[in-house]
Amino acid sequence: MDRLTRSHRGAAMTTPPIVAPATARTPIFEGVQALRFVAALLVVITHATFYAHERLDDSITVWNGAAAGVDVFFVVSGFVMAVTAGPFAVRGGWRFFAVRRVIRIVPLYWVATTLKIASILVLPGAVLHAALTPWTGVASYLFLPARNPDGAVEPLLGVGWTLTFETAFYAVFALGLLLRRNVLVFASTVVLVVASGHLLRPAEDWPAWAVYFDPLVLYFAIGMAIGRIAGLPRARRGLLLALGAAAAFTVVAALAPEGISWQRDALFRKGIVAASFVAVVLAEPLFRRLASRRGADRVLRRPLLALGEASYSLYLFHPLIGPVAPAVLALIGLRAGALSVVGTIAVSLVAGIVIHRWVERPLTRRLRGLPYAGLPPDGRTRQAVASERAADRALTRSPRSRRRDLNP
Incomplete structure (x- = not known):
């Protein structure tokens, strides 16, 4: 079913790093955090x-507005x-990066996938x-590509198709850290080469493995470019972001293949995505x-x-919860499309919040005790440690407390 989403379809280095230095506190981009919700809501x-x-x-x-959400x-x-x-741009930092990415992505996805398998067996x-x-x-x-009965390359939990790309991107990033290269240049180069494979x-x-050649992976490079520019002095940031957005739009549009379904309105969609993300950062x-x-x-x-x-x-659990609304309406013989849509959105939002509070956060907190789950020793500055501890406390504290911790 998530073919719909696709069809419209993170010691010294050998070279100077172009990532945020370990001595600086990692910034918290609240607008980007809010944009995550907007993107997920579009998919829902x-x-x-x-x-x-x-x-x-x-x-x-x-x-079909989910396409822009996936792009974001x-x-x-x-x-x-x-x-x-x-x-993580230090000796051995790739291990810490990899473990933290696994903790962030894998456990909750495995929970959702297990529930999907159970539903296939029971119902x-x-x-x-x-x-x-x-x-x-x-x-x-x-997270390996495989075709479903409809011929689409996606896992049993349909929305997991995006994680096939995400995990591959994280693997490339970890490889760049392992090789002690300029990691953003390395990852961007790999992404551009892979995208040209289409x-x-x-x-x-x-x-099925050729799915990685989808030009959608170019959005990873666009995001890295915007992230890099966001760390520059404010006087240069606006101009460079605007120019970068225009260049990104041109590159993505030029590489987008013609004549396939997800290309429909692609130029407009890609321009809107680039512009909206730049606007949020600014x-x-x-x-x-x-x-x-x-x-406010x-x-x-x-x-x-x-x-x-x-x-x-x-994002992960709404496909398991959302269909309940139309199923109940069909059972009682009420063919109310608007009510079905509103009901699906409502139950999905409630389920997402509950699962985040009672499953995702406790699970993540427990796994933070694993080896390599923190920051690498060479990359741990006083500010970085304080930021990490504040984030850990935010997993269990109230919104008011989280605000104090993350915005000292």
């Missing part, structure tokens, strides 16, 4: 209309890697667009000012940040 809305169309009333139009996810990943890589008639075989099960847990990929009947001072205004902070800023924190849980 698209899927809500699809569930209503497929399970309740096929006259309901499917809204990839830009955010590249951006986060660029602004947080500094402490096979209620699960569409997924078939459990030994290979699809193994591939899903290992020129050699046949239009159809290509092997608007960071606005989020800071909101923190000083009690009303309580009504807007804190809820957006809390929802941004829960965006991963929302």
Whole structure:
């Protein structure tokens, strides 16, 4: 089913690093955190209309805005890697980077995948667009590309197709840290080379592993470029971000293949994604000012940040929860498409927040005790340690306390 999402389809170095130095405190970009929620919400809305169309009333139009949400996810990943890589650019830092990425991505995804497999076994008639075989099960847990019954390259948990790209990107980033190279240049070069592979990929009947050649991976490079520029002096930042957005739009549009479904409106979509992300980064001072205004902070800023924190849980679990709304309406004979869409969005938001609070945060906190789960010793400055401890405390403290810790 998530073919819809695709179809519109983070000691010295041998070279000077272009990542944030380990002596500087890693900045907290609150606007980017809020943008995570917006991206996840776009995906949820698209899927809500699809569930209503497929399970309740096929006259309901499917809204395809999820494409921009997925694009934003990839830009955010590249951006986060660029602004947080500094402490890991030391000897042995790649191990710490890899373990922290695994803790962030893998456990919750495995929980969601296990629940999806359980639903296939217990309620096979209620699960569409997924078939459990030994290979699809193994591939899903290992983030390996495999085709589903519809021919789309995606895991049993359909939305996990984006994590196939994310984990590959993190592996490339870890390799750059291991080789002690200029990690942003290394990762960007690999991304550009891989994206150019789409020129050699046949239009159809290509092997599942060739999915990595999708030009969508260029968004990782765009995010890294924006992250790098965001660390420059403010006087140069605006101009460089604007020029970078224009260049990114041109490159992505030029490499986007013609004649396939996700290309539809691609130029407009890619321009909007680049512009919106740049605007959010530039608007960071606005989020800071909101923190000083009690009303705006309580009504807007804190809820957006809390929802941004829960965006991963929302993204992973809404396909398991969302179809309940149209299924219940169909059971009682009420063909109300709008009610189905609103119901799916509502139950998905509630489930995402609950799962984040009672599953994701406790699980992450427990795994933070694993070896290499902190910052590498050579990269641990007093400020970096303080930031890490504040983030750890934020996993269990109230929104008001989290705000004090993360904004001393």
